[in-house]
Amino acid sequence: MASLKVLSSLKSAVKVLRVGAVSAVLTGSLVSNIASAEKLGWPEKEELKFGFIKLTDMAPLAVAYEKGYFEDEGLYVTIEAQANWKVLLDRVIDGQLDGAHMLAGQPLGATIGYGTKADIITAFSMDLNGNAITVSNDIWKEMKKHVPHEDGKPVHPIKADALKPVVDDFKSKGKPFNMGMVFPVSTHNYELRYWLAAGGIHPGYYASLEGAVKGISTDTKGLLDADALLSVTPPPQMPATMEAGTIYGYCVGEPWNQQAVFKGIGVPVVTDYEIWKDNPEKVFGVSKTWAEKYPNTHIRVVKAMIRAAMWLDENNNANRPEAVKILSKSQYVGADYEVIANSMTGTFEYEKGDKRSVPDFNVFFRYNATYPFYSDAIWYLTQMRRWGQISEPKSDEWYKDIAKQVYRPDIYAQAAKSLIAEGKAKASEFPEFATESGFKPAQKHFIDNIVYDGTQPNAYLEKFTIGLKSDSKI
Amino acid sequence: MFKQQAVPMIFSQVKQIRIPSINNILRAAALPLIGLVIFLGLWSVMAKNIDTSLGQFPGPIAVWEQATTLIDEHNAQMDKADVFYTRQEERNAARVAQDPTYEPKIRAFTGAPTFFEQIWTSLYTVLVGFVVASLIAIPIGIICGLSKNAYTAINPLIQLFKPVSPLAWLPLVTMVVSAVYVTSDPMFSKSFITSAVTVSLCCLWPTLINTAVGVSSIESDLINVSKVLRLNALSHVTKIVLPSSIPAIFTGLRLSLGIGWMVLIAAEMLAQNPGLGKFVWDEFQNGSSESLARIMVAVLTIGVIGFILDRLMLMLQKQVSWDKSAVLR
Numbered sequence: 001m002a003s004l005k006v007l008s009s010l011k012s013a014v015k016v017l018r019v020g021a022v023s024a025v026l027t028g029s030l031v032s033n034i035a036s037a038e039k040l041g042w043p044e045k046e047e048l049k050f051g052f053i054k055l056t057d058m059a060p061l062a063v064a065y066e067k068g069y070f071e072d073e074g075l076y077v078t079i080e081a082q083a084n085w086k087v088l089l090d091r092v093i094d095g096q097l098d099g100a101h102m103l104a105g106q107p108l109g110a111t112i113g114y115g116t117k118a119d120i121i122t123a124f125s126m127d128l129n130g131n132a133i134t135v136s137n138d139i140w141k142e143m144k145k146h147v148p149h150e151d152g153k154p155v156h157p158i159k160a161d162a163l164k165p166v167v168d169d170f171k172s173k174g175k176p177f178n179m180g181m182v183f184p185v186s187t188h189n190y191e192l193r194y195w196l197a198a199g200g201i202h203p204g205y206y207a208s209l210e211g212a213v214k215g216i217s218t219d220t221k222g223l224l225d226a227d228a229l230l231s232v233t234p235p236p237q238m239p240a241t242m243e244a245g246t247i248y249g250y251c252v253g254e255p256w257n258q259q260a261v262f263k264g265i266g267v268p269v270v271t272d273y274e275i276w277k278d279n280p281e282k283v284f285g286v287s288k289t290w291a292e293k294y295p296n297t298h299i300r301v302v303k304a305m306i307r308a309a310m311w312l313d314e315n316n317n318a319n320r321p322e323a324v325k326i327l328s329k330s331q332y333v334g335a336d337y338e339v340i341a342n343s344m345t346g347t348f349e350y351e352k353g354d355k356r357s358v359p360d361f362n363v364f365f366r367y368n369a370t371y372p373f374y375s376d377a378i379w380y381l382t383q384m385r386r387w388g389q390i391s392e393p394k395s396d397e398w399y400k401d402i403a404k405q406v407y408r409p410d411i412y413a414q415a416a417k418s419l420i421a422e423g424k425a426k427a428s429e430f431p432e433f434a435t436e437s438g439f440k441p442a443q444k445h446f447i448d449n450i451v452y453d454g455t456q457p458n459a460y461l462e463k464f465t466i467g468l469k470s471d472s473k474i
Numbered sequence: 475m476f477k478q479q480a481v482p483m484i485f486s487q488v489k490q491i492r493i494p495s496i497n498n499i500l501r502a503a504a505l506p507l508i509g510l511v512i513f514l515g516l517w518s519v520m521a522k523n524i525d526t527s528l529g530q531f532p533g534p535i536a537v538w539e540q541a542t543t544l545i546d547e548h549n550a551q552m553d554k555a556d557v558f559y560t561r562q563e564e565r566n567a568a569r570v571a572q573d574p575t576y577e578p579k580i581r582a583f584t585g586a587p588t589f590f591e592q593i594w595t596s597l598y599t600v601l602v603g604f605v606v607a608s609l610i611a612i613p614i615g616i617i618c619g620l621s622k623n624a625y626t627a628i629n630p631l632i633q634l635f636k637p638v639s640p641l642a643w644l645p646l647v648t649m650v651v652s653a654v655y656v657t658s659d660p661m662f663s664k665s666f667i668t669s670a671v672t673v674s675l676c677c678l679w680p681t682l683i684n685t686a687v688g689v690s691s692i693e694s695d696l697i698n699v700s701k702v703l704r705l706n707a708l709s710h711v712t713k714i715v716l717p718s719s720i721p722a723i724f725t726g727l728r729l730s731l732g733i734g735w736m737v738l739i740a741a742e743m744l745a746q747n748p749g750l751g752k753f754v755w756d757e758f759q760n761g762s763s764e765s766l767a768r769i770m771v772a773v774l775t776i777g778v779i780g781f782i783l784d785r786l787m788l789m790l791q792k793q794v795s796w797d798k799s800a801v802l803r
Contacts, residue, residue, distance in 0.1 A: 042569075042573065046581065047581055054756075054759050065584075068561075071561070071562075071565065074565070074569065076562075076581045076584050078584045079586075080746070080748070081756055081759070082746065083743075083744065083746060083755065087746065091746075094664070096663065096664050236759035236760070236761060237759070239527065239761070240527070240761075243527055263527040263528075264527075265527060328762070330547075330756070330757065330760055330762070330768070331586035331756075333760070334756070334757070334760025334761075334765070335760055335761055335762050336762045336763050339762075
């Protein structure tokens with residue numbers, strides 16, 4: 001262990017030397033070289049292409065572009081919509097994209113080899129919350145009978161207990177109860193599973209023979225023992241798929257829940273804010289080789305995105321209407337202004353006409369939303385284990401090691417410090433970098449009141465009634 | 475487009491006697507117009523009765539509005555590009571002031587491509603795919619036409635691959651291109667190569683088959699002449715085979731280009747090549763109240779461009795056809 005540490009500090013020393021050498025060649029003068037050692041160097045790569053999926057939480061990318069924050073860093077960025085999460089990840093891996101708006105589970109899944117094996121890292125968490133679970137009108141009609149009401153309005157949060165009789169009814173008739181989520185390692189998959197399981201509905205395990213050998217499951221269907229059958233649909237196609245009757249409900253990011261309300265085809269029943277208050281959502285992922293090749297560029301990208309996130313949350317969401325206007329352009333999210341505005345401006349419409357105030361439905365900067373916490377990464381890993389994507393028991397150390405490989409607060413800190421030095425941000429707006437451990441204190445606000453402590457993943461897994469325990473195998 | 479079938483009408487002796495009259499000219503102009511008016515009428519009536527979850531199906535007026543919006547968006551984007559370039563010069567100048575060794579360069583505009591730029595990308599991609607396919611198909615077609623044995627050997631393969639949909643090829647092509655085309659500074663984007671290769675794979679076949687048929691049905695008199703003159707293989711091909719089979723080859727090329735254009739749209743949707751196919755896909759994903767009308771604009775554009783490409787090929791075909799009496803349409 002100690003020798004490893006020495007080795008890595010040696011390595012970083014060599015890296016510093018090398019960077020120094022390159023900039024010496026570039027600047028050609030020793031004086032400015034000394035100056036640039038303190039300051040952040042110029043970007044190694046100036047023309048970049050980033051991918052995104054049409055969801056409102058890509059906003060930091062669009063804002064950083066439109067507000068010129070990327071250009072302020074000397075970066076010339078093209079932002080391009082991708083067909084689905086798989087295409088997006090593959091294009092980051094093979095270098096067609098320099099980086100992308102990713103599901104928090106994607107860098108983790110790729111690193112442990114669930115799905116495509118590749119080293120993807122993240123130094124920037126893009127937002128908190130922002131998802132919801134929607135069911136079709138018919139299901140809602142059945143569910144509503146089991147939901148407690150106050151003043152003629154359903155009491156939120158609605159638990160999956162209300163859905164259970166409907167699912168049981170489907171089961172007794174021998175009909176499959178299908179629901180949609182966006183990707184096997186997506187936040188939405190884990191949130192939907194969490195909500196269902198908290199209400200006693202089994203969402204099914206991922207299991208495969210090869211998985212038992214390798215320790216990481218290769219099964220991407222996850223239907224073993226399932227009461228509700230979950231399948232993958234790209235976010236923008238969710239409403240259409242539910243309208244076609246292929247699925248009875250889905251978990252997805254905005255604007256695709258509000259779209260269902262506008263189209264009158266379904267009712268959002270619960271937001272992820274209610275399932276887990278201030279849960280981490282998307283991240284900005286880049287491949288590890290890319291990050292090693294272009295360290296200054298990476299820091300500068302993170303800088304621009306921190307500024308964008310700050311802008312999005314400034315003055316109590318004062319800039320949100322302008323942000324919605326940007327997002328509704330056809331090259332970004334492209335949905336109608338009203339649909340995007342419904343959730344982005346601090347409200348959320350459940351049943352048609354039942355618009356409630358949810359000021360933290362989309363959080364981009366406050367509560368340290370952009371900081372890549374290890375505990376966030378570990379939560380996703382625990383859920384991968386809970387549902388069998390990780391088919392073998394792992395030690396607490398393993399969880400922490402993987403989190404540290406993928407989540408890179410060191411890069412984030414460099415970007416933040418540079419912003420503070422430039423006077424573009426205040427130190428008080430960031431965690432105390434010198435003492436921050438990367439683990440949030442135990443979090444209590446889950447829909448089933450189970451407490452999550454990121455330092456003890458295996459103990460956490462023991463607390464669930466449904467789900468694999470630390471030592472169980474499929 | 476498909477009226478002209480594989481067997482070319484090289485030896486067609488049909489000669490129509492045309493008497494131009496006012497009547498005919500009127501008919502030529504008026505009938506298509508009547509057809510168009512009826513179509514627009516039916517379209518707007520039907521559109522009113524189709525309600526989708528994205529609102530009413532767009533009628534001709536909604537589509538026209540979106541067409542003008544797309545033009546406005548293009549102009550707005552061009553203005554933005556101008557601002558981008560002046561801003562970039564300022565930024566470059568500022569950087570040179572700080573860091574005198576920096577060599578400023580002007581980077582291309584980073585904004586989203588407009589509808590017209592997407593049209594251009596599509597055209598460019600299809601032409602590259604088509605030219606590559608032709609360069610492969612014509613020589614193989616000639617060999618197949620000249621040698622019965624070669625034809626018998628290759629024919630099963632042609633029949634096997636001809637009916638394969640571009641969508642089946644695409645995942646394979648994507649993976650192969652990703653694996654094979656590795657450069658640090660790529661001249662072409664991978665999405666472009668994937669789309670172009672898929673187009674090539676699908677538009678090889680009509681050219682190949684028509685060339686083979688054209689070459690094998692050269693008049694025996696001509697072949698005998700070649701034999702009498704003891705022409706070597708190369709001169710036989712260039713002096714006898716090519717001139718006499720050119721009409722057939724062009725028939726094949728015309729069919730190929732038509733197929734290539736159709737295939738391209740599907741390929742672009744999946745390969746993310748920023749052309750018309752991606753435009754349609756992105757608009758579908760947007761799901762805004764204007765999306766359907768914008769897709770309809772793209773549909774009509776695709777149709778018009780397909781038509782123009784076909785006419786251009788027809789003109790070429792007429793130019794190179796030595797039998798000017800043959801009716802080509």
